[in-house]
Amino acid sequence: MSVIIDPKDLIIAPDSNQSSAIYVREQQGKYQRIRRNIAIVLMTLFAILPWLTVGGEQAILIDLTALQLHVFGATLFPQDFPIVAGFFMVAAFALFFVTTWLGRVWCGFLCPQTHWLFIFVWLEEKIEGSRNQRIKLDKQAMSLAKTTKKTLKHLSWGIVSFLTATTFLTYFVPPITLYSDLVSWQWSGLITFWVAFFAVCTYGNAGWLREKMCLHMCPYARFQSVMFDHDTYVVAYDTQRGESRGPRKRKQDPKELGLGDCIDCNLCVEVCPVGIDIRHGLQYECISCGACADACDQTMSRFNYPEKLISFTSEAQLAGGITHLFRAKIIGYAIACVLIVVAMGVYWGARVPAELSVLRDRNVLYRVNNDDLIENSFQLKILNKLPYATSFQVSAAGIDGIHVSITEPVMVQSGELTSQALTLTADPEDIKLKVTPITLTITSEGQEPVIITQESRFFSE
Ligand code: SF4
Ligand code: SF4
Incomplete structure (x- = not known):
């Protein structure tokens, strides 16, 4: 079998005409079904997650005002940045892992851009008709029928965009508040702006920009080839089996005509959302959506030819070998994911529910007050990372009879x-050293008090 994929030499198809409109033909088939099922699961999660509550709190809420991230009962603060950074690192390495193994399946099956694009194409097809009908419609002069169809299409796109934007906003504003304010026309200017912004982004991306977003704006499309190797799964056309291509009658024997299995029906090009011809080899525009494979399988079964003239395969497999799953790169990415998850677990385990910081007054080491007692001044900072408000009692130890100026619990x-400003006072007779190590403690109220300590020093004459 001939090898048609050179991962280091991804090409731009000679006939890929990115400047003209792409009329995508809707395609049914195995990969379309997989994508649709994934879309149903992901979109259901996207819509319902903000409605779930854990311990009375919204399950997932990004509270930008309080700078908090609520995730299934846990509250993350800016100080917990390592957890958020770890999450993104795991996501990046998981993406590298999947890309090395399965190519651009993220783009074809998981990326929101692709799912919304297919939803918009589906609406387009339902309202304006099949690919050929749409081409014809666009060539027609403006008429009532054309205006009605175009208006309905853009209206349906607008509704989907608006619903997408409001659903996205429910990750930042509790959904009950967002929707009840919408019903009573009480959205603030800020909410209105962000809903309009995300709605316009959705409408523009999935309705107009479409494949241009993947081709010109998404950086992932540019560097994905670095992760490809001979065992990476890609959508590929079997040149040796397909060529020479050419039309024939169903009952004719292609061998007698000197033809391969490709009947040159052009379906694989018409269903391609990025408008390329996979028969020219692997191209960086290809998002591995598998629509061309579905279309070609359909043609192959109509002609009683074996399926998979276009299929998810690897260069190694196309060359007659086998695809190796366990490669150094893949194992390395998997190990990196595991190590980061373990580090996040360790960080989370060591995370304290409150933080105490004690800063000395840098201007004066100590003072002698009117009662001849020694005073040291500090700035006390308490961060409450508990998911509820609580009071902390402040105490100090290290010198007999040391007095703390904050006597009431700090809410x-x-x-x-x-x-808060804090003054510690001690009797000179109880102070044995010029610099005495002391321990400051905050203790939260409640049945299971949180106790946090911080070391400092007490200066005297
Ligand atoms: S070439 Fe095939 S797999 Fe690639 S984007 Fe086009 S239809 Fe999808
Ligand atoms: S769908 Fe299959 S048979 Fe038709 S042109 Fe494409 S590769 Fe050839």
């Missing part, structure tokens, strides 16, 4: 950082 709201 700190969930996620809030409170700063």
